[in-house]
Amino acid sequence: MSSFEIVVLVFVFVALSVILRISSAGREIGKIKAQLAGINGKLDALLKSADVKYDPFPNLSLSQDIQSAVRNGRKIEAIKLYRQETGAGLAESKRMIDSIMP
DSSP: OOHHHHHHHHHHHHHHHHHHHHHHHHHHHHHHHHHHHHHHHHHHHHHHHTTOOOOSSTTOOOOHHHHHHHHTTOHHHHHHHHHHHHOOOHHHHHHHHHHHOO
């Protein structure tokens, strides 16, 4: 067996190993997402049964426009509005909106 063939075999083996690890990681991420969805559902049920209203904007003075954009998943719009209203930079605005996005 030539050295070229050995290099090719090693490359194929390494590539297959990487593919298997990525596939395994994808399955683990799927399991974690399912667990989080279950936890979120339980938390919602607990809040509802305790008649507790969840406020994702505690102690934040955000305009109704920003709150509406966040609640409706319009992230880019929320970032733009936050920048306009506060004069914050793009990175700071993105961090702020990311921290309150559901």
